Amino acid sequence: MESPAPILSLRNLSKDYAPVEGGTALPVLRDINLEVFAGERLSLMGPSGSGKSTLLQIIGTLDRPTSGTLVLNGRDLSRLSADELAAVRQKEIGFVFQSHYLLPQCTVLENVLVPTLANGDGSKDVGARAVALLERVGLSGRLHHHPGQLSGGERQRVAVARALINRPKLLLADEPTGSLDFAAAQSLATLLLELNQEQQVTLIVATHSRDLAAILGNVCLLRDGRLLKGQHA
């Protein structure tokens, strides 16, 4: 029986930051090789400056690698234009940041619906799905509240619901519990785990938190831009 193809594949991926005037380029990621399969979950750990966020942003198409390839669902993303990458983000990737980045002018429900504007999906299904997602993350009573009226943990839950609205195959979370208290962090970690299982969404989380990593399992360690320990490395 043939083994399934990975949903995400990174080959010899490197990233340098452009040199400051008169200086030399700063390497952030070096020769990263990684394969992630559908429905998997993975936590990226490492000290500050090790390149966790940069790697996550490259996987999330928010940044481009300096060299190497990034293949998502069999498509080499490094060759796509900005608009094509936006379409990838829209349909295939959900992103949760350390800061929730909710639009302060919109309600909770509207925030979840914002990504659907980009693909012009104004169907009633979308609204129902948003409500369902918010119910799933435990915010059914907060649909019409504004972000300013929510706690930090609640905001992150909204951000999670927003990340899932377009049914992505890959959910990326960059220090999602970084600004939360312990209880809220535990609750969010559990939610992410459940969603990974329920919705078969591949989950990659960059975190400092050993607790979160422990919950998610499958830890990859980054140090000085190199992937030291992880599956398929």
Place this chain on the structure above:
Amino acid sequence: MTWGGLIRRSLRHHAWGHLGVVLGLGIATAALVGALVVGDSVRATLRAGALERLGPIHHALDAGDRFFSQNLAARLARHPALAAAPVAGVLSLPGTANRPDLAARANQVQVLGVGADSWPSFAGWVDGADLAAWKNGEAVIINQALALHLRVSQGDELLLRVRKPSLLSEDAAITPRDDLAVGFRLKVARIIGSGDLGSMSLRAGRPGVMNAFLPLSVLAARTGLEGSANLLAVGRGTGSGAVDSGALKAALGDSFEIEDAGLQLLTNTSGSLQLASSRVFLEDGIIAAIDRAWQAQEQHHPGSQQAPVFTYLANLITAGTNSVPYSMVTASAPPLVPQGLAPDEMILTDWLAADLGVAVGGGIDLSYFLLESGSTLVERTNHFRVKSITPLDSLPDGQRLMPEFPGVARAESTRDWDTGFPLRYTIRPQDEQFWRKHRGTPKALISLEAGRKMWSSRFGTLSGIRYIPGAGTPPASWAAQFRGELRTALDPAVIGLRFEPVREQALVAAVGSQDFGGLFLAFSFFVVIAALLLSSLLFRFNLERRANETGTLLSVGFTPRQVTRLLMSEASLVAGAGALLGIVLGIGYARCLLWALTTLWIDATSLTQLQFAVTPASLLGGTLAGMVAGIFTAWTTLRGQARRTARELLNDPVEPSGPGRPTVARLLAGTGLAGAVSLGIWAGRQGAGVQAPAFFGAGALLLIGGTAAARLMLSALRNRVNSRILTFSSLALRNSCRRPRRTLAMVALLASGSFLIVAPGVFRLEAGRESARRDSGTGGFSWIGESSIPITQDLNTTNGLEFYGLNAGQLAGLRVTPLRVKDGDEASCLNLNRARKPRLLGVDPALLKGRFQFTAAAPGLDKTAGWELLRNRSSTGADLEIPVIGDAASIQWAMGRQMGDAMDYEAEDGRKVRLRIVGAVANSILQGNLLMDEARFRELFPSASGARMLFIDLPTGAIGAETNMVSELARGLADTGLDLVPAPRRLAEFNAVQNTYLGTFQMLGGLGFLLGSAGLALVVLRNIEERRGELALLSAAGFSQGRLQRMVMLEHILPFLGGLGLGLSSAAVAVAPALFSSTTVPLPGPLCLTILLVLVNGFLCAWGAVRFALRGELMVSLKRD
């Protein structure tokens, strides 16, 4: 969730942030709308002025110095084509008015004789007892401008002096000159306003025309013009009766009688007929028409004969030692003189032959004044041989051969003669007896050829024509037929009688010589730019504040284009709100500008009232322009943001800025600074005309180069201070260089702002300082005189001075340059209407040699030829192209013309001529006029006699005596209505317009600059807001609040002073010619005040912003972080 919903929510959520942008765009739109509304208002005011000065008049025929029958108006009114249109005949004469106590005097008064019964209804005057007194000729009606000038009220008396025109030009040697005006002492019956046609004037000119109205019959009787008028005013008519130019031309042709051309066809006792002119001589145009009529008449009456006649006064007829003074001599052709009379032969009457004691074959000398020699009275003598002697009574109707010589023809006795020359030869008793018995019967006859050779002039080449109907034709029926033929042949236009659509022309002229809308758009340029920059700054800050939001949208799958569209939609709505606010603010701004134009800046308009008017086009145009500018500003700001990735936006909301590519900056700095130096050196070697724009260019290059150098300096400083040991000042300097784009924007804004408000000072004009120089704007003349009544005597001669009772001794050394005047539209910048047909001046080019400064000549001509260009016939091609010269500013602005342009004019005899602009002089007292060679002027306008403008030179060193000389001139020439003005003052009046415009530009520029410095406060606030945590850290590290304030103040004041310094030093280069010249004042008080205000405002804005931003507990920020 929809796009619209998201936009609505964003607008609401960021309302406070948008409010600043709305205000900024509102100000920019207000400046645009306000400027356009000013344009509307000036146009509406000019239009209202045009309609007021013409009232119900739609067409007018202005005959000037030519008079026609008053009843032509009645004949026209009866014409079917004009049935519904009111027609008024008017006698318009120049005059002066005085208060009886001589405490006030008005020189340029238009005295209008109007129909006592018809005019009140024409002009809409209400009836009343005062009107009855006026109709009786006991009182005068004056307009408000005259009443105001003389400070008289209803019932007060005034002295009116009106020009008494001579039917023969006052330039003719034989015209009497001691009865040029007639005086009235009248009560003021009524003072009328513009609504009652009080400001009636056919020409577009400065506001404040002074009018006095008298009953036509009274004015005509007192000026010797009984039954005559020289102006026809025609109303529009109603309904289908509305009159157009074609109908009027046809009606005039139908209604015209030969008497309207001053012709009379008299039947002599012998049965012959005599065609004569009330203007004494027959002009060529009329003679041509008479010839055509004669040819037609001959067809009907074969056998009729005609004999052209030219009778003139011989001062002396001498034969040997005998002579006879003051005799008429007639030049004619057969049948009045025998066939074959040679040009040097003369036929004497027996009376003359006997008196001279001469026989056939004897020699005769005939002395006469050259007709065109005017008051200089040049006498010539021609020699003849007596061909034959004929009995005096053999000349049929001899008395009729003499034309109506003014002052002579109707005198009963030679003692009653009122001639324009002194009777130097003794009139003997037999001469007196001859006159009493035979009046002007010629004492001798010569050939027409000889007569024309001696006496032809621009006034005419015949004095009459004698007709002898064929045998059997009754003279009356012959005359009736001939009148008809003559009427048909005579085109009224040939003698200058033509209707003009004055209302239509006035409305065209009222569009204005200046587009005030455009002018104030230019003046408000910096306000608009500053407001847009402010909006851009605020918009950018808003975007920076919302960078996370934008980054989020990008991260959830929005494309950059979608995000841009979203933000642009929001920005467009904000721009729309700003534009709507701008309408309200713009109307307020326009009202302020209009107030300033009638008070502070009245020198630019001479208008004490401006009507507020708004057109939808201006509102819409201004609003749309403001909105588009706002959207464009947002787009340019957004463009930078759109290039940033989601990661950048989420990680660093404020765009890290480098100040652009150093290569471009190096190139700009190098070329700018090198260009400034080279241009400055080159300009220093050029003449005054080129220096001002060249130095301005050098200053502008320095500004560009300096700004680019500032960018390089910021980079250099950043690198340098970063490697230095950290000190308090180096920290401040490092902070200044931290966001080089913001710092550079501040430097550029302040530098260009200060440059723009100071540098135009180089173009300020100051009269007086070098006015004695012949190449200055005064031409070196000390005084300018303008009279209502022509000055026909040569004031450079003792005789001329004595004629006016002037003390020649007291006026020794006085030199007068006389200029003939053909009235037209005033084409100076003091008249806001477009000058369609500017006033023409005739001058002898030799008298202006070396005076004024020529700035340009028509293509192919050399401006160094100066005034000789006026004589250059070859330069103008066709004969009917006349070279003219004017003031450069008048040509460009008031006339809207260029060098080499041609303007169509009509000569007095109806000929079409083209005036070709061949040269222009700089900034001079000649504004408002076009000058032509006096010789050509006399050909074109023979009736415009004498000089009505004088340029006066006072002897050098006579400064102390100047007052006495001017007083003496004013006294002697008071009856001519002479207004004397120092030439530097007249120039200053003209300069005031340009200076006021510059002042306006600088003041509005200053306003923009103040607005720009508000941007400085915003930058300070934003910089501090971004660095509040950092400042809190410094505070935690032990920096006191005061020390932090000083540091932040220092880092912002350095670029502020740098920008101001760069702008002012660039401006100093631009105004260099003015700094070293005595003719201009580059830095007047208000400008210094503006710079000071900007300086203080900048400090206050920065200090206020620092205080505001560092208020409260800084440590809270640190704790929050």
